[in-house]
Amino acid sequence: MTTTTSAAAPATATSTLDLAGVSRWYGNVVAVNDVSMSLGPGVTGLLGPNGAGKTTLLHMMAGFLAPSRGAVTLDGRPTWRNPAVYRRLGLVSEREAVHSFLTAYEFVLATAKLHKLPDPQAAARRAVAMVELEGAQDRRIGTYSKGMRQRARVAAALVHDPQVLLLDEPFNGMDPRQRLHMMELLHSLGDAGRTILFSSHILEEVEQVSGTVQVMVAGRLAASGDFRTIRRLMTNRPHVFAIRSTDDRALAVALMAEPSVSGVELGRDGLTVRAGDYGAFTRVLPKVALARGVRVRQLIPEDESLESVFSYLVEA
Numbered sequence: 121m122t123t124t125t126s127a128a129a130p131a132t133a134t135s136t137l138d139l140a141g142v143s144r145w146y147g148n149v150v151a152v153n154d155v156s157m158s159l160g161p162g163v164t165g166l167l168g169p170n171g172a173g174k175t176t177l178l179h180m181m182a183g184f185l186a187p188s189r190g191a192v193t194l195d196g197r198p199t200w201r202n203p204a205v206y207r208r209l210g211l212v213s214e215r216e217a218v219h220s221f222l223t224a225y226e227f228v229l230a231t232a233k234l235h236k237l238p239d240p241q242a243a244a245r246r247a248v249a250m251v252e253l254e255g256a257q258d259r260r261i262g263t264y265s266k267g268m269r270q271r272a273r274v275a276a277a278l279v280h281d282p283q284v285l286l287l288d289e290p291f292n293g294m295d296p297r298q299r300l301h302m303m304e305l306l307h308s309l310g311d312a313g314r315t316i317l318f319s320s321h322i323l324e325e326v327e328q329v330s331g332t333v334q335v336m337v338a339g340r341l342a343a344s345g346d347f348r349t350i351r352r353l354m355t356n357r358p359h360v361f362a363i364r365s366t367d368d369r370a371l372a373v374a375l376m377a378e379p380s381v382s383g384v385e386l387g388r389d390g391l392t393v394r395a396g397d398y399g400a401f402t403r404v405l406p407k408v409a410l411a412r413g414v415r416v417r418q419l420i421p422e423d424e425s426l427e428s429v430f431s432y433l434v435e436a
């Protein structure tokens with residue numbers, strides 16, 4: 121397995137990104153609604169379904185977009201229209217064309233020159249090494265896999281050694297090995313004292329990378345803090361299951377007596393069971409079925425979509 125020791129160089133200073141009552145609307149659409157948060161060194165996940173406002177939020181953080189209301193500040197200074205901030209912050213956008221005729225080294229070097237770095241060649245080499253693309257740095261980006269292209273873009277965002285790195289859906293389209301490599305890189309940057317925020321709509325992805333999470337739904341901050349606490353909130357919510365068994369009626373009667381079950385409906389195609397506690401119900405179901413001599417043929421959680429989890433969190 122590869123290592124990313126070169127990324128572990130400690131940040132020269134740490135930075136804090138603050139959002140105070142930030143909103144952004146496009147005409148009638150409120151993309152971000154009164155969001156406040158503070159991000160310090162380490163890796164934070166920004167979790168939310170498509171359209172939640174993650175990209176809009178990241179663009180405001182990076183100073184690409186003005187908030188309609190509220191303030192985004194980096195160490196107390198507004199990010200909007202503030203070139204001094206851009207030198208301390210890097211953004212890897214979700215959909216960003218990379219010039220496929222350039223090599224990774226040329227691409228990163230061009231970014232180093234845009235930043236007017238004193239030794240752009242050395243900075244480009246360092247950034248390319250950080251994402252471990254040295255072996256392919258002289259090949260045209262057009263010949264790269266999606267994961268390699270993404271790493272080239274991360275190298276460009278890191279070339280000026282920013283204290284803050286924002287990444288929009290960095291794991292999209294990556295295979296498991298590339299994913300692992302990117303996770304290691306983010307960890308190593310976070311451990312070195314940099315402030316890293318990455319967005320994702322996949323719960324497991326955020327869980328693997330970050331202990332701290334900000335959850336966005338429909339433009340609002342739905343939950344924030346320790347991942348395990350939020351995960352518990354998500355799994356402890358009421359669940360609906362569709363069940364088919366060898367004797368639905370007998371199973372329905374038995375389940376009604378269980379404290380973890382709050383409702384049972386007997387239909388032609390099986391049972392619909394409402395459970396107050398996911399864990400307790402899934403533990404008790406096999407025992408109940410076994411005691412009645414009923415075999416469970418199918419157990420399908422009916423509301424497992426991420427959207428339903430998120431809307432539960434917002435309503436909670």
Ligand SMILES: Nc1ncnc2c1ncn2[C@@H]1O[C@H](COP(=O)(O)OP(=O)(O)OP(=O)(O)O)[C@@H](O)[C@H]1O
Nearest residue numbers: 146149150151168169170171172173174175176177
């Ligand atoms: N330039 C724009 N003009 C009008 N509406 C926009 C614009 N950009 C975003 N929106 C709307 O704002 C809302 C939030 O979009 P945003 O792209 O920030 O969400 P997201 O969480 O990043 O979703 P995705 O992962 O799908 O990109 C959506 O309803 C979107 O349609």
